[in-house]
Amino acid sequence: MSDSPSTYSAANIKVLEWPEAIRKRPGMYVGSTSQRGLHQLVYEVLDRPVNAVLAGRATRVDVTLMADGRIRVEDDGPGDGGGLGLEGPMTHVRAGVRRRDRRTVDLSYVGAPVANALSSELTAEVRRDGVRWVQEYERGISLAPPSPAGPATASGTTLVFRPDADLFETVECSFDDLLDRFRELAFLNRDLTLTLTDERPRGGAEPRQEHCRFPGGARDFVEFLAAGADNPVHTDILHFEWEDPRLAGTVEVALRWSEGPGAGVRSFANSARTPEGGTHVNGFLDGVAAALGLPEATDHGLTAVVSVKLDDPEFEGATRGLLGGEGVRDGVAEAVRGHLAACLAAHPERAGAVVRRLSGP
Structure with a gap:
């Protein structure tokens, strides 16, 4: 020097x-x-x-x-x-x-x-x-x-x-x-x-x-993504929205299982893609597993859209592709578990078909 x-x-x-x-x-x-x-x-x-x-x-x-x-x-x-x-x-x-x-x-x-x-x-x-x-x-x-x-x-x-x-x-x-x-x-x-x-x-x-223009929101999104899916396990698309103070925002979820590979899980935070997933995706999978009584959930045969809209989203990393935020995972998990469990309880044949699909090869 x-x-x-x-x-x-x-x-x-x-x-x-x-x-x-x-x-x-x-x-x-x-x-x-x-x-x-x-x-x-x-x-x-x-x-x-x-x-x-x-x-x-x-x-x-x-x-x-x-x-x-x-x-x-x-x-x-x-x-x-x-x-x-x-x-x-x-x-x-x-x-x-x-x-x-x-x-x-x-x-x-x-x-x-x-x-x-x-x-x-x-x-x-x-x-x-x-x-x-x-x-x-x-x-x-x-x-x-x-x-x-x-x-x-x-x-x-x-x-x-x-x-x-x-x-x-x-x-x-x-x-x-x-x-x-x-x-x-x-x-x-x-x-x-x-x-x-x-x-x-x-x-x-x-x-x-x-x-x-898609008045059906995430339901229309899943229908679009699953248009080419083979042999749906259930013909209708499961869809719900939920507001939770732990999220300081809302979550919208739509999903359908098919016998084929499905389109996987598409996730968004405030309408921005989160290709690396994050707490909202983890909470979604936690909620699906709890509703189906499984130790963990996979995306086998699943086409799903998980969209959260938050007042103050917290992203991890400079690319904003991974969502963080304390409370988001638990809030999404509880919403998915409650709504999905109620829907499957009303249609037990649908629940059995989904479990068999996830338990298969």
């Missing part, structure tokens, strides 16, 4: 301003510059309108992959940020961690400003109080102040943006990958309506469009 004094000082510190702070290291804000990061850019824009629907302030969200490579996200909400206040929500990066609870879906790291900064062009339109307000940006920089662009017959917000090809490895979204996530969100939030449209050229084929 050198004995010479360090020459590092405040002069060596470079403060990056908007939008360079985001454009310099895009992976820090959307996870990567691959297609996965491109899709996260869409979710950043979706966060606000999706939560507006769940709060009853909007009824739908429409996402379109446009023929010219741009992406349009539109909602029929109240037109927040209308008029001269439009620029703030498009350029102001929130500081710190936002407070979330069971009533919200957390889709974003930063929100719409990150899409603005990482797009070569973006047009924001807000319809409010009978006026259409429009503002255009290039790489996060506004070209002019928001300006009125004519009358509006309804309220809402539309963002049209072109992901910057200089920053992303690809600017081609996967329709199927986006649709999978949109379906999940609609399955887990039955009040949500999401529409995905693909207008990109496909050899003369008509534009592809899918509407995602």
Whole structure:
């Protein structure tokens, strides 16, 4: 180690301003510059309108992959940020961690400003109080102040943006990958309506469009996942919801056994996937074992969805793929044991069939 004094000082510190702070290291804000990061850019824009629907302030969200490579996200909400206040929500990066609870879906790291900064062009339109307000940006920089662009017959917000090809490895979204996530969100939030449209050229084929709305919630999710399962042990899907103060939230469970392998257990916390499982999955398996009188439960032949919505979810690890939280395991276990035991007691033939399936090879 050198004995010479360090020459590092405040002069060596470079403060990056908007939008360079985001454009310099895009992976820090959307996870990567691959297609996965491109899709996260869409979710950043979706966060606000999706939560507006769940709060009853909007009824739908429409996402379109446009023929010219741009992406349009539109909602029929109240037109927040209308008029001269439009620029703030498009350029102001929130500081710190936002407070979330069971009533919200957390889709974003930063929100719409990150899409603005990482797009070569973006047009924001807000319809409010009978006026259409429009503002255009290039790489996060506004070209002019928001300006009125004519009358509006309804309220809402539309963002049209072109992901910057200089920053992303690809600017081609996967329709199927986006649709999978949109379906999940609609399955887990039955009040949500999401529409995905693909207008990109496909050899003369008509534009592809899918509407995602599932009033049956997790029950519809299991029916979708088990569509190809062989020989269901019981034809109906077992489904229940429960609120428990130990959870500081709710749990929704749907499940069905089949003679085949099943689709396994899909788990979610506040509508986010938890691929590593966690306390909610452990509690679910504990409850199944207790209801069936077995020493432990397995996922043999099982297709199940376990979704918890918590006021203050505790995740273990930086990837947020493993749920922790004191009380979650016991709360989910008791809910599953009670509801499943009551259901099987009312249908003993169903209970016998399930036990035989789990006891078999």
